[in-house]
Amino acid sequence: MPAKPAWWSAGIRFECTGSGKCCVSRGEYGFVYLTREDRRRLAEHLGLAPSAFRRAHCAQTEGHWHLADEPGATACRFLEGTRCTVYEARPTQCRTWPFWPENMDAKKWDAEVAAFCPGVGRGRLWTEAEIREVVARQQRADEEP
Numbered sequence: 001m002p003a004k005p006a007w008w009s010a011g012i013r014f015e016c017t018g019s020g021k022c023c024v025s026r027g028e029y030g031f032v033y034l035t036r037e038d039r040r041r042l043a044e045h046l047g048l049a050p051s052a053f054r055r056a057h058c059a060q061t062e063g064h065w066h067l068a069d070e071p072g073a074t075a076c077r078f079l080e081g082t083r084c085t086v087y088e089a090r091p092t093q094c095r096t097w098p099f100w101p102e103n104m105d106a107k108k109w110d111a112e113v114a115a116f117c118p119g120v121g122r123g124r125l126w127t128e129a130e131i132r133e134v135v136a137r138q139q140r141a142d143e144e145p
């Protein structure tokens with residue numbers, strides 16, 4: 001029997017509105033994880049050697065690299081107001097939001113993505129193929145140590 005089409009097979013409208021909301025819900029969404037390429041790109045953007053960038057801004061949990069949280073921080077260290085200060089070099093998970101593998105469940109999408117992110121339902125229509133590509137990109141990032 002062929003697989004049931006995804007609930008989003010007709011595409012999803014999404015456009016980042018720069019609300020910064022996905023950069024502050026740290027308790028709910030946890031760390032900003034960093035792939036090797038993310039670390040390289042951010043280090044270069046900040047004019048730091050990779051080792052200096054890791055010392056200044058990174059931590060590892062269960063073998064996975066992520067931005068180091070300030071004690072008690074509720075927002076990403078690179079957020080100023082609602083502006084990402086490293087936007088051009090932002091990590092993969094910031095680029096692939098909201099099309100994360102764990103978000104593509106209809107109930108979760110409605111409750112935790114559409115109800116939370118003002119960019120959902122706005123802007124251009126992302127096709128199923130484009131969404132699949134982004135989900136796959138985030139999946140590869142998730143699997144990287």
Ligand code: SF4
Binds near residue numbers: 032078084
């Ligand atoms: S790196 Fe930028 S886009 Fe990503 S969570 Fe931090 S402030 Fe937000």
